[in-house]
Amino acid sequence: MIKIEKRNDVPMALYFFTPFIAIILTILGGGIIFYILGFNPIEALKFYFITPISNLYGFSELLLKATPLCLIAIGLSFCFKSNNWNIGAEGQLTFGAIVGGGVALIFYNQEGFYILPLVILAGAIGGMIFALIPAILKTYFNTNEILVSLMLVYVSKLLLDYLVVGPWSNPEGFNFPETRQFSDSSRMPLLFEGLRIHAGIFLALAAVMLSWFILYKTYLGFQIKVSGLSLKTAKYAGFKGKTMILVVFMISGACAGLAGVGEITGPIGQLHRMISPDYGFTAIIVAFLGRLNPFGIIFASLVVALTYLGAETAQIFLQIPKYTGQVFQGMILFFLLASDYLLFFKVKILSLKKNDLRH
Amino acid sequence: MILDISFIGILIGSIMASSVPLILAASGELITERSGVLNLGVEGMMIIGAISGFALMVITDNLFIAIVGSMLSGVIISLIFGFLTQSLLTNHVATGLALTIFGIGLSAMLGKSFVGIPGKEFPILFSSLKESIPFFGPILFGHSIVLYFAFALPFLTNYFLKKTKLGLVVRAVGDSPVSASNQGINVILVRYCCILYGGAMCGLAGAYLSLIYTPQWIENMTAGRGWIALALVVFATWSPIKVLIGALIFGGITILQLHMQAIGFRIPVQFLSALPYLMTIIVLVVISRDSRKIKLNTPTSLGRIFYKEK
Numbered sequence: 196m197i198k199i200e201k202r203n204d205v206p207m208a209l210y211f212f213t214p215f216i217a218i219i220l221t222i223l224g225g226g227i228i229f230y231i232l233g234f235n236p237i238e239a240l241k242f243y244f245i246t247p248i249s250n251l252y253g254f255s256e257l258l259l260k261a262t263p264l265c266l267i268a269i270g271l272s273f274c275f276k277s278n279n280w281n282i283g284a285e286g287q288l289t290f291g292a293i294v295g296g297g298v299a300l301i302f303y304n305q306e307g308f309y310i311l312p313l314v315i316l317a318g319a320i321g322g323m324i325f326a327l328i329p330a331i332l333k334t335y336f337n338t339n340e341i342l343v344s345l346m347l348v349y350v351s352k353l354l355l356d357y358l359v360v361g362p363w364s365n366p367e368g369f370n371f372p373e374t375r376q377f378s379d380s381s382r383m384p385l386l387f388e389g390l391r392i393h394a395g396i397f398l399a400l401a402a403v404m405l406s407w408f409i410l411y412k413t414y415l416g417f418q419i420k421v422s423g424l425s426l427k428t429a430k431y432a433g434f435k436g437k438t439m440i441l442v443v444f445m446i447s448g449a450c451a452g453l454a455g456v457g458e459i460t461g462p463i464g465q466l467h468r469m470i471s472p473d474y475g476f477t478a479i480i481v482a483f484l485g486r487l488n489p490f491g492i493i494f495a496s497l498v499v500a501l502t503y504l505g506a507e508t509a510q511i512f513l514q515i516p517k518y519t520g521q522v523f524q525g526m527i528l529f530f531l532l533a534s535d536y537l538l539f540f541k542v543k544i545l546s547l548k549k550n551d552l553r554h
Numbered sequence: 555m556i557l558d559i560s561f562i563g564i565l566i567g568s569i570m571a572s573s574v575p576l577i578l579a580a581s582g583e584l585i586t587e588r589s590g591v592l593n594l595g596v597e598g599m600m601i602i603g604a605i606s607g608f609a610l611m612v613i614t615d616n617l618f619i620a621i622v623g624s625m626l627s628g629v630i631i632s633l634i635f636g637f638l639t640q641s642l643l644t645n646h647v648a649t650g651l652a653l654t655i656f657g658i659g660l661s662a663m664l665g666k667s668f669v670g671i672p673g674k675e676f677p678i679l680f681s682s683l684k685e686s687i688p689f690f691g692p693i694l695f696g697h698s699i700v701l702y703f704a705f706a707l708p709f710l711t712n713y714f715l716k717k718t719k720l721g722l723v724v725r726a727v728g729d730s731p732v733s734a735s736n737q738g739i740n741v742i743l744v745r746y747c748c749i750l751y752g753g754a755m756c757g758l759a760g761a762y763l764s765l766i767y768t769p770q771w772i773e774n775m776t777a778g779r780g781w782i783a784l785a786l787v788v789f790a791t792w793s794p795i796k797v798l799i800g801a802l803i804f805g806g807i808t809i810l811q812l813h814m815q816a817i818g819f820r821i822p823v824q825f826l827s828a829l830p831y832l833m834t835i836i837v838l839v840v841i842s843r844d845s846r847k848i849k850l851n852t853p854t855s856l857g858r859i860f861y862k863e864k
Contacts, residue, residue, distance in 0.1 A: 280647055337845040338838050341594065341647070342785045346831040349778050357824035479651060516666045521659025528652035529634065532644040539643065 198543040205538045211491065213538065214484050217531035218498060224526050225519070234513055242512050243505035243519075253504065255390040259462060260503050263288070263454035263471070265399045265496035267478035269406045270450025272487040273443040276410070277419040278426065281444060283329065283344025284451040285475025287322040289351040291452020292459045293358065294321025296466040299381035299459070300363060300374055310380040315398075315456050322452020323445045325351065330444030334437040340444075348475070359466050373467035383461040395457035402450055407489040409446075419443060451475060472503065473521075480528045499524060559689050565809065567692035571767060573805025574704040575600070575759040575776075579783035580790070580797045581707045582755025587787055588715065589748035590728035590855035594650025595635055597780025598657025599753050603628045603760025605661040608771045609668055617676060621700070621761055628757020629750045631657060636749040639859070640742050646857045658774065665771050673769025698766045700758065707755075711794035724748060728853035731860040741860050756780070778831065785834045789841050791851040800837075807833050 225243065226236035247253045267284045274281040295318025302310045328347060332338040356372070358364075365375045383393035410416040418439055422429040429436065458470055481499050485492030506520030579596050586593050593599075607624030611617060635653050638644045679702070680695035687695070715721040726734040727744045735741045759779075764771055782804060790796035811826035819826070842848055 282651060332835070332839055336839045336843050337848065338835075338842045339785075339788060342781060342788070342838055343835050345781050346778070346785075346834050349831045350828045353824040353828045357822050360824075361822060476655060480655070483648060516663045518659050518662035518666070521655060522663055523659075525652050525656025525659055528648065529638065529656065532638055532649055532652065533642050535644060536642040 200541040200543065202539055202541050209538055211486060211488075213534040214486065214491070214495070214531055216534045216537075217484070217527055220530040220534070221523060221526045224530070225523055228519065228522065229515070232515065234515060239509060239513055239515060242509045244501060246512070247501065247504035247508045252390060255387070255392040256504055257497060257500050258392050258396055261493075261496040261500035262396050262399045263457055263474045264478050264481045264499055265492055266402055266454040266457070267451045267475055268481035268485060268492045268496060269399070269402045269489060270447035271478055271482040272406065272485075272489070272492060273410075273419060273446045275423075275482055276487050277422045277439060277443050279330075279333070279440055279443055280341045281326065281329065281344050281447050282341055282479060283326075283346075283348050283475070284447065284478055285471065285473060286344065286348035286351040287325045287448040287451035288455035288458075288471055288475045289348070289355055290325035290455075291318040291322030291448075292455030292466065292470050293351070293355055294318060294324075295452070295456035296374065296377075296459050297363075299377040300466075302381060303375045303378055306378055306380045308380070310378070311383070311460065314377075314381050314460055315453065318452045318456025319449040320452070322448040322450070322455065324448070326444040326448020326451070327441065330441050334440050355466065355470070356468055359468060363466065365465075371467075374465050376465050377460065381460055382464060383457065391462050393457075393461040395453075395461050398453055398457060402453070403489045403493060406446075410489070415439070415442065451478075454478075477503075477524055480524050484527060484531055499527070502527075560692075563689040563692040565813075567696070569802060569805045569809045570693070570705070571697065571701060571805075572808045573801040574701050575762050575767070575779050576783050576786060576801035576804055577704045577707060577798060578700075578759035578762065579756045579780060580786040580801060581704075581711050581794060582752040582759075583783060584711065584787050584790070584792060584794060584797060585715075585724065585755075586748045586752035587856055588728045588792060588853050589724050589745045590731060590853050590858065590860070591639065591745050591749055592646045592650065592857035593632070593635055593653070593749060593752055594647055594784065595632070595653025595657065596650075596752075596756050596783050597776055597778070598654035599628045599631055599756035600657075600760035600763075600776045600780045600783075601661040601774070602631045602657045603757030604764040604775055605665040605668070605760075605771060606757070607761030608673070608764040609664065611674055611765060612668060612671055615674075617674065617765065620765060621758065624757045624761030624765075625754040626757070628753040628755070628760070630753075632749050632753025632756070635753075636746045640745050640749070643859050643861055645859075654780070662773050665773065668771040669773070671771065673765065676766045676769065698762075700762050700766060704762075705798070708794040708798040711797075715794065725853075728855055731855050735860075735862055741862070745860070756783075759783070782830065782834055785838055788848075789837050791841070791847065792853065793851070803837075804830055804833070 222240060226240055229236045229239035248257050271281060271284060295314045298317040299314045329340040329343040332343050333340040359372045359374055363374045365373060383395050386392050418434045422434060422439060454474060459466055463470060477499055481492060481495045485495035502520045502523040506517040509515040510517040579600055583596055603624040606627035607620045610623040611620035635649055638649045639646050676698050678696050678698055683691055683695040685691060715725060723739055723744060727739060727741050731741045760776060763775055786797055786800045789800045807830050811829045814826050815823050
């Protein structure tokens with residue numbers, strides 16, 4: 196017999212343990228999907244989750260993909276913690292990359308130590324400005340931030356498309372939809388010879404540290420957490436709700452902008468149409484899987500980055516469509532949300548024997 | 555340029571055609587939201603409807619099966635959302651987002667072998683009348699049956715919500731689940747039904763795109779229409795008839811920018827393509843500015859989790 200009871204408070208250990216349950220269930224679910232698609236599930240899962248990180252290059256690729264995911268998710272955690280649903284990080288990433296890339300293109304034939312910091316700064320500001328649009332509309336015009344931030348994703352992608360096809364396209368590029376290559380001074384320094392992992396990872400780690408400090412050690416962090424738990428309490432405490440909304444969106448936009456700039460100054464080295472494989476959307480899953488906790492997000496970004504790599508590997512070796520990556524990502528979030536049930540309800544399995552004894 | 559009367563007729567006909575997926579998806583979501591459930595998975599359900607409709611058409615060569623199948627697939631995928639939000643009490647926003655991400659991935663995975671296959675011509679009704687009547691012909695006739703259904707749907711939805719007992723039940727569940735429950739209404743069951751109905755309509759909206767509007771399968775072919783449909787529900791302040799008006803406005807913008815592109819208007823194509831999205835933002839701002847009006851019309855329990863102690 197199964198008995199379900201409502202819990203009075205959420206056990207913290209379980210709160211951080213259920214993401215692991217979600218990951219295990221996702222792997223099982225993935226195995227079933229591979230079986231349905233006609234592949235040997237064990238072999239497919241091996242190509243998905245083990246082969247990609249079985250050598251040093253693979254491991255550096257994992258870190259390379261985890262970097263933008265981690266950065267964006269850190270930013271999103273500020274929004275989500277305070278009940279602001281910014282789901283347009285992909286747009287903020289794109290706009291940040293446009294602004295940062297624009298600065299890099301100004302210096303395309305120049306070298307100098309000051310260029311990269313300028314480019315990075317421009318990217319962060321670009322993302323911040325773009326995130327301010329839904330934030331201002333939400334605070335002053337009562338407009339739904341979910342829809343506005345999402346619509347702006349399409350707008351930013353079309354703007355990028357216009358720029359790389361039109362005014363910013365490489366004059367020597369035979370009409371390919373791409374800009375000039377950035378100069379070496381606009382590129383993130385590589386950490387190791389022969390690997391693509393670059394200094395952008397330090398930006399992500401710095402963001403983790405800084406966000407931990409802000410969320411847990413400052414008044415702003417306290418305000419954010421209280422507003423997330425109860426808007427009424429926040430109002431009663433006299434917090435300036437509007438300013439806080441603007442600030443969390445700016446933090447989130449800046450992080451997404453940094454992620455965008457990290458991509459174009461890191462592995463890509465120019466602007467073109469496909470600067471992000473939907474990192475901005477996937478980071479939403481990373482933020483939740485990491486429980487909106489800075490260190491949880493590091494772990495989650497590595498797990499989700501593996502679904503990107505695994506999808507590529509599985510496509511090369513087994514011709515499994517690479518879109519299985521997105522299916523996995525969606526499943527992780529489904530299972531994570533479902534396993535939250537265990538946080539709020541106690542599921543007791545009462546064996547009949549015990550009952551017999553009692554009676 | 556001189557616009558002759560028959561051209562305007564054709565123009566209006568094409569605006570109507572482009573607004574169909576928005577009407578279907580928004581009308582479905584409207585019922586879901588009136589029962590107090592916010593399902594942000596519209597885009598995901600539409601794209602699943604689009605691929606399953608197209609795939610079934612290719613496999614069975616039967617358009618009826620394709621249409622019904624697309625609605626069924628919308629029901630099945632929305633069942634995931636229903637189970638999570640209603641039975642496992644998960645957050646509506648996060649679950650809806652997961653549904654969209656999952657749906658886009660799944661559709662691309664399933665659709666890989668259907669890329670590049672040409673679609674089948676969908677039968678249109680009264681095609682002879684379309685040609686013979688100058689202005690009204692292209693407006694009233696020569697459309698698919700799905701279009702006629704879509705244009706009747708807002709009126710049917712309005713009637714259902716305002717005049718039927720079941721409609722009253724849906725509204726009661728959305729506005730005050732606790733009192734509805736005390737009246738003996740099974741709130742969770744009503745919400746399940748509304749979610750599944752929304753899924754069916756979104757599935758049909760997707761199938762309209764892949765079977766009728768642009769008969770082929772292209773990855774991500776819904777291109778944000780699901781999100782625009784969600785915005786339309788807010789724009790319409792949860793009233794079915796206004797959904798129809800809103801959808802026609804958006805259909806108009808889509809067709810307008812296509813025509814401007816075709817004429818070679820001196821504005822870059824990308825800016826014209828961005829118009830529907832920018833328009834959505836502007837419309838939302840204008841509508842939402844009056845927060846009292848929004849508050850009055852929003853289903854009171856929208857997006858809130860309902861839990862009854864057993």
